[in-house]
Amino acid sequence: MTLVLDPEKIISQAERLGASEAEVYIVKSREYSVKAQRDAITEAEVHETLKLGVRVAVSKRIGGAGGIIATMDDVESIIGKAISIAKTAPPDEKWPGFNPRIGVAPVKPEIYDETTAGIDTGFLIGLLVKQLGIVREAENVHVAEAGIGVDVSETIYANSHGGPVSEKATLFSYGYELKRGGEEKGTYYDYIVKTRLEEDKVYSLTRKGVEKVIDASRAEAIGSFNGDIILGQEEAASIVAIMLAPAVSAEQVQKGRSPLRGKLGEDILSRAITVVDDPFLSWEPGSSAFDDEGHPTMKKNIFESGVLKTYLYDYYTASVEGKESTGNADRRAPWSKPSPGPTNLVVEVEDSKSSIDELIAGIEKGVLVERTIGSWMSNPISGQVNMTISFGYLVEKGSIAKPVKGLVVADDFYEALKDRFLGAGGQRECFSGVCTPSIAWTGIRFAGKD
């Protein structure tokens, strides 16, 4: 990449053109990926991208523009566009300015790995070929699709009050969809996203898939019943992120779109549950020493023994309440207005059972959920969880009875995790920055094939 952007020059230019304040967000990235289909490597991709976001204030009128940049002309046109948008905007009377406290946290999280940064297409091909080999050894199991990739990036932030701050990160991802043929047909997918390559995890994920796809192919659609639900770590992580991330955002709270509005200090979850926002976890994708407006990040308990302790703030929402930012500014894109969001979420459960088997042992009838579809359609405003179990295990009298599929679940998330919480089990595992053991609650209506 030949073009080098100087954030301070961009800010100066915006100020010369009439901005009273400006902020610049730059992401440089290089991505390598390789894809396989039907047991064979089929495609490779290489991309280099430079993204720029510029937001400006003209008095209290705000505008933002950005995009993928190729030339200095692009940069100038983006600055001009941001200013022209700001000039037509109505004033934001609550505008506190851009974040004045720019800096990095005293703890520097491990998110950049030299070895991972040095990976090229040839290495990825070799590693993926080995995974295809593992699957080939299994009878009647095929790789429908698989992908492996590395992203090496640098994020830079500066505004009229300070900076720049910058951070390099690596990101490794591997995922697959395995298919079992023959009489019992089924598929199983899994993936891993970390900020460095951990080869042993790649191999163990492939071996796990080869075992799981056999059970998935035997899954039966069953009738409706009432029972307990045990969410495996991955599905538990997904639901926690979907329901809590918007609900604890100070912006959603202030705008009246969170069921947790006005509930600071109240018992919300079971007393056994603590939820931590932790930007310093090693090799997790949510880790960073500064947030998306250059504010230092910090670790905090959002729920402590079930009690809601804090919402998450960026500089704007904190200023509205006369508070300090919690270092949780998050941007959808470099040119977007930030809003508060979690870094990594860690779910800690008191007296969590050491294994999933121990947790299941206490269940009379229920489902251990391995895979769902549609959990992202849950409703964080009303607090209703929705999911369709595409693969799970029916649990009867404390042990696994058979694989099942096609059960629809709807429940009240807060009522379930406060009044009907049964406990947790198994090791805490992290999925895309959300770390949790398996969790269980009772009183579920599983709607199935009647």
Added chain:
Amino acid sequence: MENVKDLVSKALDEALKLGAEFADARIQSYEYELITYDNGSLREHSYNRRAGVGFRVIYQGAVAYSSTTNLSREALLEAVQRAFSSAKALSSHPGEKVKLAEYPAVKAVARSHFVVDPFQVGEEKLEIAKVVNQEALQVKGVVSAITRMGFQRDKRIIVNSEGLEVTVDVVFSGLLQASVAKSEKGLEYASDYDSRVAGFEYIRDTDWVEMAREVSRLAVTASKAEVPKGGSYDVILEPRMVGLLLHEAFGHASEGDLVTTGASILEGLKGRKVASELVTIIDDGLVSGGYYVPYDDEGVEKKKVYVVDKGILNNYLTDRASAAKLGQQPTGNGRVMSFQNPVIVRQTNYYMEPGDYRIEEILEDVDYGIYATSKGAKGGQVDPGMGTFTFSAGVSWLVEKGKITKPLRGVNLSGQILDVLSKIDAVGRDFEVETSVFGGCGKSGQLVRVGTGGPHVRVRGLSVGGR
């Protein structure tokens, strides 16, 4: 972009000189503008753009992609060489080799119709969004309202080493309203949107205030409504819900790349009965109310494809690679999100043909069921290999003895792909296709604009989540 096209053509020649059997490129210039009014104030007004070229090179059956945002001759040559090197590295590994179905070297230019360029309109759009947002907040019981106005211009030129040159230029505009209401039962929301392949004249000529008020009234109704009891229900789906059902329950499984990789449950079922004979499903790039896809991102003309004809699986959707594997003609469904992404098979506008039933006739034969409507629906998802799909409804209604009785919220529906279309026993005579400038369909990390729709239909026995 015309100058770039010549440089790109030379880069494709270079790929052939290096030994590639085929190369193509997608040149894209994309702009998007978003205005968000939130609780009476402008939350965000932003603009973004991207421009660049993505290359695909095939060498001895191995495929590689690379892209660049630098449009100089040197950078384009470097990008195509990078793709060639990757393809060459891949080619030494054993496995099925990629071939493309034959397609003529078409030369075509297609531009969607618009009158007023939305990117040249100033304060008027802010004023409209503000008024709509304020009116949505006036409805008693509403505690929050978001109004989004979005505009997109997406110009793509597809060039390949066989001499094909196709330009598609689309202008797209829309507005979305989401309102949250509070009652003694808690918070609930409703939402609605309308988008058209059109310019700012569409925004000017539509009564958004009435739409926003209706959304707010529905949010209030929803906040007081019950969640259904979980179980199996007869369900009447309004056209937008039929679109969601088809897209999730059948559309993805009919995508040729999933069929050829073995990831679709529809593999091997061509010519077999997969639905009630009342069901005919079409994928069409040019339909009123839908997105504009006259050519796909391989430059293949998008044909009107009868995927299911009177209950029989008639055709899979294909790009050139999956068409070759399946021994079909390419159907014009090879699409990308941006110049940086690989071509995969995607639906365009996927809909059900109307039938004969009046809506009253569809309702009158339901003893106890649900009328599922879309205002607040979030979308859907399918696991095409396991055959399970799900989709959410917006504010919906309980149907008792053929009459709509009371509102329901939190309605989520699910079923099995090969089962559900056989359970359709009434297809309405009405028809609507819709699309959205705020979202689309996600697959393999790529979001593309799609349209969906159909008439009202009745499905016997869908699983509904509840307490």
